[in-house]
Amino acid sequence: GENVEQHPSTLSVQEGDSAVIKCTYSDSASNYFPWYKQELGKRPQLIIDIRSNVGEKKDQRIAVTLNKTAKHFSLHITETQPEDSAVYFCAASIGYSTLTFGKGTMLLVSP
Amino acid sequence: DVKVTQSSRYLVKRTGEKVFLECVQDMDHENMFWYRQDPGLGLRLIYFSYDVKMKEKGDIPEGYSVSREKKERFSLILESASTNQTSMYLCASSIGGSKNIQYFGAGTRLSVL
Numbered sequence: 001g002e003n004v005e006q007h008p009s010t011l012s013v014q015e016g017d018s019a020v021i022k023c024t025y026s027d028s029a030s031n032y033f034p035w036y037k038q039e040l041g042k043r044p045q046l047i048i049d050i051r052s053n054v055g056e057k058k059d060q061r062i063a064v065t066l067n068k069t070a071k072h073f074s075l076h077i078t079e080t081q082p083e084d085s086a087v088y089f090c091a092a093s094i095g096y097s098t099l100t101f102g103k104g105t106m107l108l109v110s111p
Numbered sequence: 112d113v114k115v116t117q118s119s120r121y122l123v124k125r126t127g128e129k130v131f132l133e134c135v136q137d138m139d140h141e142n143m144f145w146y147r148q149d150p151g152l153g154l155r156l157i158y159f160s161y162d163v164k165m166k167e168k169g170d171i172p173e174g175y176s177v178s179r180e181k182k183e184r185f186s187l188i189l190e191s192a193s194t195n196q197t198s199m200y201l202c203a204s205s206i207g208g209s210k211n212i213q214y215f216g217a218g219t220r221l222s223v224l
Contacts, residue, residue, distance in 0.1 A: 043215040096211050103153035
């Protein structure tokens, strides 16, 4: 089955810096890659997703890039703010099947 | 706005007890999922269902079963709870078809003593 590796497991940045979280996947048939954000004590929520026919997608301060050849995708957060502090999960799926999640990255943004 | 409701926020049970975790969604979603979340292990899929009375094993089904008698309700059952099932349990639903965005419940933190 699909395997998703996520790095780093923790990331500390200063407010205003950029943050990058990287994921790799094993199954070349995977074609949907969402990112979920889970604030402390809250439920995971989708923040951005990308399909395999697109190389990059941006939504205000967040962007996701996909390299199908290398089988990796990344989340980029620019101008980080304290409210960006959370655990971020990447995931991958084939078609409309189940999601396989990475183990998560705890992002801490210090004022 | 999609609402996925888990019946309990916190549960404390004893080893060997039968435990029911309930999840209800109000958006007529086809698909429902149960995950457990442990520090450093991310979200691991226990069971999922694409339709009423249908269930499929996920990555870690051992020690669990599920029931989906109605479209809006998906129950996770621990037949005989053990201490290694102490965890956060998250339910999720998705509309199905080409849209596999999952919406999560707030979670149930289960402690098995």
